[in-house]
Amino acid sequence: MADDKGKGGAVPASGELDEQALFFHRYPRPGKLEIQAIKPLGNQRDLALAYSPGVAAPCLAIKDNPELAAAYTSRANLVAVVSNGTAVLGLGNIGPLASKPVMEGKAVLFKKFAGVDVFDIEIDAPGIDDMVKVISALEPTFGGINLEDIKAPECFEVERQLRDKMNIPVFHDDQHGTAIIVAAAILNGLALAGKKIGEVKIVASGAGAAALACLNLLVVLGAKRENIWVHDLEGLVYKGREVLMDPWKDVYAQDSANRVLADSIGGADVFLGLSAAGVLKPELLVQMAEKPLIMALANPKPEIMPEEARAIRPDAMICTGRSDYPNQVNNVLCFPYIFRGALDCGARTINEAMKMAAVKAIAGLAREEVNEVAAKAIGGETPIFGPDYLIPSPFDQRLILRIAPAVAKAAAETGVAARPIEDFEAYLDQLNRFVFRSGFIMKPIFAAAKVAQKKRVIFAEGEDERVLRAAQVLLEEEIARPILIGRPSIIETRLQRYGLRIRPGVDFELVNPQDDPRYKDYVDEYFSLVGRKGVIPEAARTVVRTNSTVIGAIAVRRGDADALICGVEGRFAKHLRDVSQIIGKREGVLELSALSLLISQRGATFFTDTYVKMVPTSEEIAEMTIMAASAIRRFGITPRAALVSHSNFGSRDSDSAEKMRSAMCMVKEQAPDLEADGEMHGDSAISELLRKRVMPDSTLTGEANLLVFPNIDAANISLGLVKTMTDSLHVGPILLGSALPAHILSPSVTSRGVVNMAALAVVEASAP
Numbered sequence: 001m002a003d004d005k006g007k008g009g010a011v012p013a014s015g016e017l018d019e020q021a022l023f024f025h026r027y028p029r030p031g032k033l034e035i036q037a038i039k040p041l042g043n044q045r046d047l048a049l050a051y052s053p054g055v056a057a058p059c060l061a062i063k064d065n066p067e068l069a070a071a072y073t074s075r076a077n078l079v080a081v082v083s084n085g086t087a088v089l090g091l092g093n094i095g096p097l098a099s100k101p102v103m104e105g106k107a108v109l110f111k112k113f114a115g116v117d118v119f120d121i122e123i124d125a126p127g128i129d130d131m132v133k134v135i136s137a138l139e140p141t142f143g144g145i146n147l148e149d150i151k152a153p154e155c156f157e158v159e160r161q162l163r164d165k166m167n168i169p170v171f172h173d174d175q176h177g178t179a180i181i182v183a184a185a186i187l188n189g190l191a192l193a194g195k196k197i198g199e200v201k202i203v204a205s206g207a208g209a210a211a212l213a214c215l216n217l218l219v220v221l222g223a224k225r226e227n228i229w230v231h232d233l234e235g236l237v238y239k240g241r242e243v244l245m246d247p248w249k250d251v252y253a254q255d256s257a258n259r260v261l262a263d264s265i266g267g268a269d270v271f272l273g274l275s276a277a278g279v280l281k282p283e284l285l286v287q288m289a290e291k292p293l294i295m296a297l298a299n300p301k302p303e304i305m306p307e308e309a310r311a312i313r314p315d316a317m318i319c320t321g322r323s324d325y326p327n328q329v330n331n332v333l334c335f336p337y338i339f340r341g342a343l344d345c346g347a348r349t350i351n352e353a354m355k356m357a358a359v360k361a362i363a364g365l366a367r368e369e370v371n372e373v374a375a376k377a378i379g380g381e382t383p384i385f386g387p388d389y390l391i392p393s394p395f396d397q398r399l400i401l402r403i404a405p406a407v408a409k410a411a412a413e414t415g416v417a418a419r420p421i422e423d424f425e426a427y428l429d430q431l432n433r434f435v436f437r438s439g440f441i442m443k444p445i446f447a448a449a450k451v452a453q454k455k456r457v458i459f460a461e462g463e464d465e466r467v468l469r470a471a472q473v474l475l476e477e478e479i480a481r482p483i484l485i486g487r488p489s490i491i492e493t494r495l496q497r498y499g500l501r502i503r504p505g506v507d508f509e510l511v512n513p514q515d516d517p518r519y520k521d522y523v524d525e526y527f528s529l530v531g532r533k534g535v536i537p538e539a540a541r542t543v544v545r546t547n548s549t550v551i552g553a554i555a556v557r558r559g560d561a562d563a564l565i566c567g568v569e570g571r572f573a574k575h576l577r578d579v580s581q582i583i584g585k586r587e588g589v590l591e592l593s594a595l596s597l598l599i600s601q602r603g604a605t606f607f608t609d610t611y612v613k614m615v616p617t618s619e620e621i622a623e624m625t626i627m628a629a630s631a632i633r634r635f636g637i638t639p640r641a642a643l644v645s646h647s648n649f650g651s652r653d654s655d656s657a658e659k660m661r662s663a664m665c666m667v668k669e670q671a672p673d674l675e676a677d678g679e680m681h682g683d684s685a686i687s688e689l690l691r692k693r694v695m696p697d698s699t700l701t702g703e704a705n706l707l708v709f710p711n712i713d714a715a716n717i718s719l720g721l722v723k724t725m726t727d728s729l730h731v732g733p734i735l736l737g738s739a740l741p742a743h744i745l746s747p748s749v750t751s752r753g754v755v756n757m758a759a760l761a762v763v764e765a766s767a768p
């Protein structure tokens with residue numbers, strides 16, 4: 001493979017890729033999606049509500065007021081991806097049945113990237129009239145229509161007629177989705193090359209749906225028609241040509257004797273390929289202008305492979321439609337989010353203003369720093385806005401946060417939104433919750449952290465990428481004032497490498513362990529704590545130079561910082577020893593413990609003690625239950641605790657069962673208001689039905705959200721199993737019982753996880 005190939009995970013060679021793709025589509029179940037019920041159908045009553053007779057009520061309500069379909073059915077979030085299979089990728093007219101994998105693929109992307117539900121609909125309707133008849137008849141089912149892979153010129157007429165007939169957005173993705181992302185990439189590419197859109201020469205290969213829509217949008221953005229040279233199977237589109245012409249191509253007909261691509265390419269600033277594989281011969285590139293923008297966008301094989309183009313024109317900026325090269329210019333960057341915005345405001349159409357808002361949002365996002373998820377997905381060095389990073393990665397979660405609100409706003413401003421968004425801050429919150437599953441649960445913590453006057457959080461692993469990224473978020477969102485422990489040169493280099501804006505000394509304080517004026521004071525403080533525990537002065541000096549958790553803990557103890565975050569690297573037990581020695585326990589607390597929060601589709605569940613005490617006593621179990629309950633209240637959640645065991649309400653008499661029973665008695669005595677019960681089986685903790693069968697007068701109602709375990713093995717193993725089996729997000733471990741706020745994270749934490757825990761530490765630090 002050539003140099004610029006294969007960023008973002010190894011992509012196998014073509015034959016091998018085909019084989020893997022067939023396997024991927026076939027196993028473990030054929031296809032890429034299924035339909036899931038979102039309401040319970042567990043008993044006769046549910047059935048009576050969901051189906052006959054109850055279903056008549058929403059039917060009649062909708063009959064009286066059709067707008068209510070958005071309230072009582074999935075329509076407002078349901079899009080049809082419709083194709084007749086006449087121009088499937090660059091594979092040509094392979095028919096509707098063979099197009100189904102592509103349409104299922106689009107459906108998955110809609111769902112994964114924007115939470116939009118899709119039915120893929122492949123129709124055996126090659127002609128315009130049939131297509132219009134079938135698709136327009138679908139209006140009652142859908143909130144929007146995404147036309148896909150329908151060949152030109154028929155697609156133009158189909159879309160025009162459908163837009164006239166239908167009162168929901170009709171969007172031909174290959175035209176407008178492609179045009180939006182191409183326009184964003186061209187705006188950014190020209191800015192980097194220092195060229196003006198009104199002056200550049202654009203040579204296009206392809207005069208179909210995608211190419212013509214892109215050119216039309218570029219003209220709206222200022223490109224001059226006379227500077228645009230369009231080619232198709234017949235060669236140049238010129239005035240007077242009669243073969244394979246149509247009125248849409250004719251708009252770009254040049255009055256010229258040129259006939260083929262080789263005649264027109266000289267001096268071109270932009271090559272726009274939306275045609276077929278291998279059309280752009282490498283030798284033609286020498287004729288292009290300096291710093292040319294080569295957009296070889298045919299799928300799956302581009303007009304020229306990037307390595308061939310790069311070999312001839314090292315100064316070129318190169319884009320393809322593929323996921324295995326940098327600069328993926330593909331409509332996936334647009335269609336999920338433009339529909340998200342349109343559906344959320346009940347848009348009746350997707351108009352020019354909404355498209356332009358999407359162009360600006362995408363182009364602008366590429367100029368921001370790349371976030372962690374996108375950086376990981378791309379692989380290798382974190383990209384920074386430049387020739388190899390003209391547009392955001394499809395894995396950039398901020399695409400939805402930027403595009404959807406911009407589109408909804410433009411819809412409202414142009415009067416096409418049936419349900420205009422009234423509170424954009426709340427809408428952004430909702431989108432954030434979709435992106436970061438922790439968002440909803442963490443919301444009260446973030447809100448409290450923001451009013452806490454930017455407490456100082458010291459990070460022991462200040463050189464770590466996740467910490468650096470988290471520090472930028474904490475500053476931008478005004479949650480905390482980060483203090484990073486680390487070597488200045490390393491931090492400077494990494495900030496640059498990851499394209500982060502924050503600067504030491506200006507935006508955040510930096511503690512250099514090799515050279516800090518407080519060193520002697522810190523050594524004295526440390527020695528006063530450990531001097532009689534076998535640590536000699538010489539060793540204390542070394543520790544305070546080299547152990548950043550010790551430095552951070554002393555800073556918190558001395559009031560130089562308000563909270564400590566450590567554990568991003570290294571073993572939990574080692575960090576715990578330092579935190580215990582220096583920060584210690586709050587007065588009256590028997591033992592530190594750890595609380596872990598798992599956020600899954602079903603909501604939040606807390607587990608304790610997942611990390612600290614091997615086998616806690618009954619007193620310690622009672623204490624950790626009560627401490628965990630008060631930590632849970634900080635999230636605005638009412639704790640419901642189950643003390644879990646192998647014994648179910650006295651069914652066994654082992655020491656461990658007895659320990660949990662007596663812990664339960666202590667909890668009742670010490671925290672009579674806490675809803676708790678035990679000892680009980682794990683399934684009884686979750687299912688009220690099972691619990692009530694054995695213990696009808698249980699003091700616990702509903703599903704327990706705090707599971708208290710008899711020992712660390714049970715707690716930690718359950719946490720790992722549930723987290724993996726339910727694909728949950730872990731927040732924590734939250735250290736309970738320390739004298740001052742300090743949290744020891746785990747090495748698998750993400751930068752978002754670091755932000756979450758720092759926000760929690762800020763809230764703890766500001767608690768009275």
Ligand SMILES: NC(=O)C1=CN([C@@H]2O[C@H](COP(=O)(O)OP(=O)(O)OC[C@H]3O[C@@H](n4cnc5c(N)ncnc54)[C@H](OP(=O)(O)O)[C@@H]3O)[C@@H](O)[C@H]2O)C=CC1
Nearest residue numbers: 087089090152207208209210232233275298299321330331
């Ligand atoms: N990266 C992305 O996001 C997207 C990429 N595409 C890709 O763009 C290509 C075109 O798609 P679309 O516009 O929907 O399809 P259409 O069928 O509507 O248009 C295809 C166009 O390409 C021209 N063409 C085909 N073969 C050649 C060739 N050998 N030399 C010159 N021109 C040729 C056709 O010429 P003629 O008019 O004479 O038939 C036609 O103008 C496909 O490869 C598709 O995968 C499309 C959408 C998005």
Ligand SMILES: CC(=O)C(=O)O
Nearest residue numbers: 089090174299330331
């Ligand atoms: C990406 C896309 O829609 C296409 O190639 O047709």
Ligand SMILES: [Mg+2]
Nearest residue numbers: 089148149174
């Ligand atoms: Mg397509």
